[in-house]
Amino acid sequence: MKIYDQIKQVLEGREGDIITAGDLKHQLQLLHGTKPGSVIPSDFCYNRFNAGITFTKHLFEYLTKSTYKYLGENVTYTGLIYHKSKSTQEEVVIGEWRDGVKTIYPSEMQDNDTISADQIKHLYEEYIRVLRFELHVLSCQPTELRHLIGRIGELYCAMMTNGHLARETNQHGFDVVSQGRLISVKTTAQQSNGCIVFNKNTFEKFDDVFVVHYRDDDFHILYYGSKTPVEEIARTYKNTYEVDLGQLKKLNSGKDYSSLVSTI
Known part of the structure; x- marks a missing residue:
């Protein structure tokens, strides 16, 4: 046998x-x-x-x-x-x-950046299951799961923009590529008075910013668009740009992302 x-x-x-x-x-x-x-x-x-x-x-x-x-x-x-x-x-x-x-x-x-949209959705679902286990079984706080929530944010961005993940984490400052544009993805579970941080040394390496806010058991697009308005409202601290979430919400005012959500 x-x-x-x-x-x-x-x-x-x-x-x-x-x-x-x-x-x-x-x-x-x-x-x-x-x-x-x-x-x-x-x-x-x-x-x-x-x-x-x-x-x-x-x-x-x-x-x-x-x-x-x-x-x-x-x-x-x-x-x-x-x-x-x-x-x-x-x-x-x-x-x-x-x-x-x-x-x-x-x-x-083979050995390039291409992972199909179906596989990205599958990975997103798997990561969401792990997140729910961490939150509701192990009683972790969302702010304690920065790496996990950050990866989910990248997958979420790739799905929303019909893009694909960068080959390496923070490769040249970007996380997702969509229609030839390099996107830096930031995901946060902070309250509205928090901020997100960009590395000044790699800020020129990407085109767009995609900010995801995890709150009320869901992921919300806080901002998606050109990096230029983000840089204009950022404050400089050493080698970083700091951007308040409240200011990002103002940039986001009037934008409708429902067409992106419908693509999932």
């Missing part, structure tokens, strides 16, 4: 369970005498491509090097497909799944 079939037999009825590689290898050795070194769970993942495999048999979702979620065959999986290059040891996105349909990007699209 092939290892793929051995795994299905051993894990029958355990769909949704998190499996450790060590435990799986031990079970196959006990039941089938399979050598542990020949059992490579990552060869059978939906979201991970290993060089030298056909990538046609999928059972797991890769979580960490030693843990996998057992999904089973032919599930309606949605997510990105990662591959670690031997030459650089960096993980790159080479494709995606959408409702069980697999797409491998052309070589010229």
